[in-house]
Amino acid sequence: MEQTPAEIASVAALTRKKPLLISGPCSAETEEQLLDTCNQLAQTGRVDMLRAGIWKPRTKPGGFEGIGTKGLPWLQKAREQTGLPVMVEVATPKHVEDSLAFEMDVLWIGARTTVNPFSVQAVADALRGTDVPVFIKNPINPDVELWAGAVERLAKAGVKQIGLIHRGFSSYGNMEYRNAPLWQLPIEMKRRMPELPLICDPSHICGRRDLLADVAQKAIDLDFDGLMLESHRDPDQAWSDAAQQVTPTNLVALLDSLIWRHETTDRQEFLTVLAKLRDQINHIDDEIMQLISSRMAVAEKIGTYKKENDITILQPNRWNEILERGVNKGAKLGLTRDFILKYFDAIHLESINRQNRVMNPHEDVK
Structure with missing residues (x-):
């Protein structure tokens, strides 16, 4: 069933909500796993949008690289059952085509794609004439110009609803985090493009669930507009990134531990x-x-x-x-x-x- 203009506008407005809370498994593994996790997340009443990886770019071949296009109908069903919008990562024009065919509400461009201007341009060209909101993760290397360039490419293609996701940067010698936060870089993007929502992805920064709360709190303290946190019904059995995912119950506990601050006050x-x-x-x-x-x-x-x-x-x-x-x-x-x-x-x-x-x-x- 094709989305109505009102539904599209509603999702676009939601991407500007503050705080925007996005959660879901790193990967859609089976239909049952995805629907169970998404329904548990919806029942918490704390999540605004559901996410799941369908195509998973891996550093080396041989690992789980995503369930592929057959997982998109599962996300459709998750939306029907929960009433929550769904979002998915795209890295190629074919990903965009398939995601739009299955009416994904929001797309995001991953760090390994943002680092390549040719790939970003190909995705941008595939998005011409669409109204779907698109979030852009920072490139894997610490380069603000690449990140800003990706925004410019999508804007020139006519994408009107663009957001940013800070997921950390590959950094030589970094031992504490999976991807070093390098907070000065997303702060610079926020300075340059204050009109764009900027959310933090502590899961990919930390790589470990015990660090999530500290990084999430830092993002809130720096006035980020929301969080994307990976959640799985049984994280230890996850097919990808098991160590950084939390159960829906533990996600609520994490969110409850945070101090939600305001940008200003009228006092x-x-x-x-x-x-x-x-x-x-x-x-x-x-x-x-x-x-x-x-x-x-x-x-x-x-x-x-x-x-x-x-x-x-x-x-x-x-x-x-x-x-x-x-x-x-x-x-x-x-x-x-x-x-x-x-x-x-x-x-x-x-x-x-x-x-x-x-x-x-x-x-x-x-």
Whole structure:
């Protein structure tokens, strides 16, 4: 049965709900497993939308790669039984064609697809002329431009309802999470595209159910618009990503443990205090910028002195001395080592650029 314009509009409005809560199994395995899980989730009264993987891109061949198109009628039936909209991941034009044929309410583009502009463009072309909302997961590598580019490709194809999903990034040396959160990247996307809903997928960030609550709370504290959490009737027996899924009952317990915060309030006392504190930050930021400008002026003088004496710009021993001094001083002031290293890396690079312009005034240094 084809969806009516009113039903389509209702789903589009739902994607703007805050908080938007999406749940369902990582993969549709059998019709009975999917329907049982979805009905349990609906009975909690806490879920706005159901999800399930039909096509599962795997890192290596040989693993379970999804049940395929035959799982789409199961999702249709889940919608009929629960009254909840359903969403599915698409990675190719054929996935889009099949999903639209079975009237999936919402689609999402996965991280392995977002990383490839050719794949995103192919999906975007297949979506031309449709009204289906589409969420875009961040690319697997930490690249905001790829993520933003995917949004632009869908928008140019005429997709009007676009959302973002933060599911973490592959990161060398990351040991705690399956995919490092790198919160600064979704925050940057939210800054660039504040009109788009941004939800968090703690399941794929964590890879372990014991970490889900902490990551979900962090997302709420950062004013994300919702959560996508994987749930399975029997997680330990799941055919994919068993360790990161929770039962519908445990999903409710997780949601109950969260503190749902608000972006702002109309309480005048709060607004007055906040305005004063923000004014203090503005003044401090102005002072910091003045100090950095003064530091760069000294760096340029050093560059002039090095040029006159044929000395190289980079001085490794001095750089190590600055880092060690900065880390030790920062620790005494309550600043983390990671922050200090990132701060001095940025300062050092700008100092090198300034000195390079002194030594090579005709060179265009960016």
